[in-house]
Amino acid sequence: MTAQPSIDPEVFLHEQLAQASPDLMRELLGTFINSLLSAQADSVCGAEYGTRTAERVNRRNGYRHRDLDTRVGTLDVAVPKLREGTFFPDWLLERRKRAEAALTTVVATCYLLGVSTRRMDKLVTALGITGLSKSQVSVMATELDEHVESFRTRPLDAGPYTFVAVDALVLKVREGGRVVKVSALVATGVNTEGYREILGVQVATGETTASWLVFFRDLVARGLTAAGPVAMVTSDAHAGLVEAIGATLPGTSWQRCRTHYAANLMSATPKASWPWVKALLHSIYDQPDAQSVHAQFERIVEALDEKLPAVAAHLQDARADILAFTAFPRDVWRQTWSNNPQERLNREIRRRTDVVGIFPNRESIIRLVGAVLAEQHDAWAEQRRYIGLEVLTRCRQALTPNATDQEAITATVPELTT
Numbered sequence: 001m002t003a004q005p006s007i008d009p010e011v012f013l014h015e016q017l018a019q020a021s022p023d024l025m026r027e028l029l030g031t032f033i034n035s036l037l038s039a040q041a042d043s044v045c046g047a048e049y050g051t052r053t054a055e056r057v058n059r060r061n062g063y064r065h066r067d068l069d070t071r072v073g074t075l076d077v078a079v080p081k082l083r084e085g086t087f088f089p090d091w092l093l094e095r096r097k098r099a100e101a102a103l104t105t106v107v108a109t110c111y112l113l114g115v116s117t118r119r120m121d122k123l124v125t126a127l128g129i130t131g132l133s134k135s136q137v138s139v140m141a142t143e144l145d146e147h148v149e150s151f152r153t154r155p156l157d158a159g160p161y162t163f164v165a166v167d168a169l170v171l172k173v174r175e176g177g178r179v180v181k182v183s184a185l186v187a188t189g190v191n192t193e194g195y196r197e198i199l200g201v202q203v204a205t206g207e208t209t210a211s212w213l214v215f216f217r218d219l220v221a222r223g224l225t226a227a228g229p230v231a232m233v234t235s236d237a238h239a240g241l242v243e244a245i246g247a248t249l250p251g252t253s254w255q256r257c258r259t260h261y262a263a264n265l266m267s268a269t270p271k272a273s274w275p276w277v278k279a280l281l282h283s284i285y286d287q288p289d290a291q292s293v294h295a296q297f298e299r300i301v302e303a304l305d306e307k308l309p310a311v312a313a314h315l316q317d318a319r320a321d322i323l324a325f326t327a328f329p330r331d332v333w334r335q336t337w338s339n340n341p342q343e344r345l346n347r348e349i350r351r352r353t354d355v356v357g358i359f360p361n362r363e364s365i366i367r368l369v370g371a372v373l374a375e376q377h378d379a380w381a382e383q384r385r386y387i388g389l390e391v392l393t394r395c396r397q398a399l400t401p402n403a404t405d406q407e408a409i410t411a412t413v414p415e416l417t418t
Helices: 008-021 022-045 097-112 117-126 134-151 209-221 239-246 260-266 271-287 289-306 309-317 330-336 341-358 362-382 387-397 404-409
Strands: 060-070 073-082 163-175 177-192 196-204 234-235 254-255
Touching: 008 196, 008 234, 008 260, 022 060, 022 163, 060 362, 073 239, 117 196, 134 196, 134 362, 163 341, 163 362, 177 209, 177 341, 196 209, 196 362, 239 254, 254 260, 260 309, 271 289, 271 309, 341 362
Parallel strands: 163 234, 234 254
Antiparallel strands: 060 073, 163 177, 177 196
16 A cells, blocks of 8 residues: 655645745746746757757857746746757746836936926827836936946956948037037957847047047957957048058058948039949949959049049049958958948937937946847847858958968867858
């Protein structure tokens, strides 16, 4: 005859949970959620973690940590990363949560400071915000400011950053009882694994040499060039910006942004001739190799010299600036000879900042723009590589032409993985 257990497990567990502290409940819930996410990732991969089977279609690649606010406290959720594709539990976590919270905080701050009260009322209603108190705004701002500050000042330890793009956005802020324009300086880069990163963001009074020098020196101090030199920086032709690049990143190539240069060339071209000139300009970038690029450039200058000598001179003067990309492999041209991706990032920032219009102070700019950039940084980490590892290897090889053996070439790059 089998002995009956003296303790009912269900009753015992119920009693323990009823008497448990919030810490225990938080740990139990966190363990359950992380185990569930791990099982889902194994299902996507087609095999359990650490096992070798013919059915496996993907592999795990570490974790991304996210905070999840619950009634038992904030949980540290470990979201599995995959080597190919992405895995994100939309049923559990919200994307862009920090950015939306930042927008809410900025709007609420504007409201409390009396900036365009009627307009702020409409914005608050449109966002579905009701009854925001000063204490709520204070708590939200503190949490966001801590996160954004940590993100902006983090060490840049995923280098070498082979390619970097920088740009500035002009925003309006209220200072000293009047509305003035300030510049939000933003830098992005391609890290050693081929993924894009947000490298830094600062707010300056204007695009001056001094402000750009401060910006680049901060990037260097945080480790921009610690693991290796920057091969090329893409930006517009602002004199202060170009001078700061030369002063802080000696030996780095500078590529003039295709989008900005096209706008500059259009201003020097008769309106009726611009479609033709624009097509000629685009044909330069569509050539299969560097030799063909330079040959096409010469043909275009000769063709323009007869009909539009001023345009031909403008193009000839910018030759070295707009053709710097030809020193690198063809595979990487479309990512590096223009900062169109940077322009898309700027549009995403504008989409959020246009809701506010006039910021109450510079801190609110850092809060909102920094939160948007932090969310974009996380999104890039989940996407496919921006530049392949093999292409990055050849680019770094071009930086060290004297390295003839394979060991010297691959010493500065990670082991190629599939």
